[in-house]
Amino acid sequence: MKAELAVIGAGPAGLAAALAAAARGVRVVLVDAAPEPGGQLFRQPAAGLGATRPHAPHHRRRTWERLRDGLATAAVDVLTDHHVWCVERAPGGFTVHALLGPGQEEPAEVHARAVLLATGGHETVLPFPGWTLPGVLAAGGVQAMLKGALVVPGRRAVVAGTGPLLLPVATGLAEAGVEVAALVESTGPGRLARHARALAGKVPEGAGYAARLLRHRVPVLARHTVVRAHGEDRLTGVTVAALDPDGRVRPGTERRLACDTLAVGHGLVPDTDLAGALGCRVDGSGVAVDAEQRTDVPGVWAAGETTGVGGADLALAEGHIAGCSAAARLRGTDPAPSAAALTARARQRTSAAALGTAWAPPAHWAEQLNGDTVICRCEEVTAGDVRGALDLGAGDERTVKLLTRAGMGWCQGRMCHTAVAALAGCEPTAAKRPFARPVPLGVLARQHTEKGQS
Numbered sequence: 001m002k003a004e005l006a007v008i009g010a011g012p013a014g015l016a017a018a019l020a021a022a023a024r025g026v027r028v029v030l031v032d033a034a035p036e037p038g039g040q041l042f043r044q045p046a047a048g049l050g051a052t053r054p055h056a057p058h059h060r061r062r063t064w065e066r067l068r069d070g071l072a073t074a075a076v077d078v079l080t081d082h083h084v085w086c087v088e089r090a091p092g093g094f095t096v097h098a099l100l101g102p103g104q105e106e107p108a109e110v111h112a113r114a115v116l117l118a119t120g121g122h123e124t125v126l127p128f129p130g131w132t133l134p135g136v137l138a139a140g141g142v143q144a145m146l147k148g149a150l151v152v153p154g155r156r157a158v159v160a161g162t163g164p165l166l167l168p169v170a171t172g173l174a175e176a177g178v179e180v181a182a183l184v185e186s187t188g189p190g191r192l193a194r195h196a197r198a199l200a201g202k203v204p205e206g207a208g209y210a211a212r213l214l215r216h217r218v219p220v221l222a223r224h225t226v227v228r229a230h231g232e233d234r235l236t237g238v239t240v241a242a243l244d245p246d247g248r249v250r251p252g253t254e255r256r257l258a259c260d261t262l263a264v265g266h267g268l269v270p271d272t273d274l275a276g277a278l279g280c281r282v283d284g285s286g287v288a289v290d291a292e293q294r295t296d297v298p299g300v301w302a303a304g305e306t307t308g309v310g311g312a313d314l315a316l317a318e319g320h321i322a323g324c325s326a327a328a329r330l331r332g333t334d335p336a337p338s339a340a341a342l343t344a345r346a347r348q349r350t351s352a353a354a355l356g357t358a359w360a361p362p363a364h365w366a367e368q369l370n371g372d373t374v375i376c377r378c379e380e381v382t383a384g385d386v387r388g389a390l391d392l393g394a395g396d397e398r399t400v401k402l403l404t405r406a407g408m409g410w411c412q413g414r415m416c417h418t419a420v421a422a423l424a425g426c427e428p429t430a431a432k433r434p435f436a437r438p439v440p441l442g443v444l445a446r447q448h449t450e451k452g453q454s
């Protein structure tokens with residue numbers, strides 16, 4: 001397929017970008033791995049479920065309807081179930097390489113003059129004793145079960161960790177009929193109050209969640225953490241404890257809560273694989289962009305959580321600005337994004353920075369790890385193995401990986417790299433992965449043969 005602009009990712013950022021560019025006369029292809037557009041926030045129930053009220057688990061319904069209806073009438077080709085594993089420069093633009101469907105074995109290509117990356121982010125879950133037990137789930141995964149599969153993971157849940165994502169997960173579970181035994185948040189109200197000015201715009205949303213938690217009688221344990229998950233072959237309960245102001249567990253405050261589900265999350269990290277492989281600069285953990293959302297690789301734009309975690313409003317604003325810019329640069333006109341988008345981006349970036357600081361995981365979380373706590377699930381590397389590597393002189397993620405294989409498995413470090421970096425005492429670095437998805441050897445071989453023949 002050929003297009004002028006390929007937008008990768010159909011979440012809020014990609015949808016806003018595709019609509020803005022199409023409205024300016026650009027031929028857009030919107031590519032996403034999911035079966036329906038919407039991204040994480042507007043995840044739709046699987047079509048086969050025949051949901052009678054598909055919007056029931058969603059907030060921001062009007063925003064979704066505006067994007068969905070816009071897409072239905074815009075000149076945008078939507079390619080769902082397309083898992084993009086690589087974008088490469090090609091004569092006259094770029095080739096987007098994807099694998100089709102759930103099997104991800106059949107290749108597909110999109111050729112475009114320009115590319116806009118809106119691939120979002122993924123969750124971080126920090127390890128603790130017992131976290132590998134069945135019944136312990138990533139909070140975002142629980143959210144995906146509720147919204148996409150319309151199923152509940154259990155009957156009695158604890159929601160724990162840190163970050164705003166815990167609020168929709170706890171309320172979503174309660175509204176789906178699950179008894180939520182506690183929302184265990186390691187950040188305290190004092191820390192949020194220190195950022196009151198930057199977070200003022202989030203107060204109505206926060207108050208809405210507080211009211212829903214009260215309505216469902218969900219106990220909130222602020223400045224607490226889960227220190228252990230219990231169970232033989234599946235989860236039966238967790239031990240929670242209070243934290244002191246330095247982020248250490250207060251001795252003697254431990255208590256046990258019975259539950260069959262623990263939804264746990266410690267924030268989100270930008271997904272930068274495609275950008276990194278294209279050679280775009282990654283700043284901190286997100287793709288670096290200029291005021292028009294251009295990366296430092298000509299012809300490549302980025303918007304939404306791939307540039308830094310900041311929520312759906314920021315993603316929508318960045319997507320609009322990026323789509324306007326891409327269209328203008330393709331047409332040789334003036335970008336002229338809406339003033340509202342520029343204002344929203346500035347405001348949301350300020351609150352995103354405050355949210356990131358206020359909702360940081362407790363500083364001393366790693367002190368809870370036993371020697372046998374698994375850190376890298378794919379390669380079964382324990383905290384003891386990592387500490388052994390540190391004793392041998394490893395001082396960064398890469399050396400720990402070379403000595404222990406942590407991060408070398410199926411997920412390529414997406415799950416464990418934050419924990420490994422923390423144990424090594426260094427900042428996590430954005431990984432350089434040549435492929436964003438596993439690719440069957442046959443697909444690579446076929447491509448090599450075709451290139452050889454052309």
Ligand SMILES: Cc1cc2nc3c(=O)[nH]c(=O)nc-3n(C[C@H](O)[C@H](O)[C@H](O)COP(=O)(O)OP(=O)(O)OC[C@H]3O[C@@H](n4cnc5c(N)ncnc54)[C@H](O)[C@@H]3O)c2cc1C
Pocket residue numbers: 008009010011012013014031032033034038039040041042082083084085118119120121122123139140141143165168169268271303304305306310311312313315436437
């Ligand atoms: C697991 C999870 C759950 C969340 N739940 C909530 C919530 O309940 N409430 C809330 O306010 N915020 C939630 N957020 C945050 C919210 O999703 C974001 O603020 C917002 O959706 C960001 O928009 P985006 O367009 O940047 O990315 P996303 O919405 O994440 O969209 C990115 C899209 O890119 C696609 N994609 C990524 N890589 C590829 C690839 N290689 N090939 C093809 N397609 C690809 C994905 O399928 C996805 O559709 C959640 C985030 C996560 C990670």
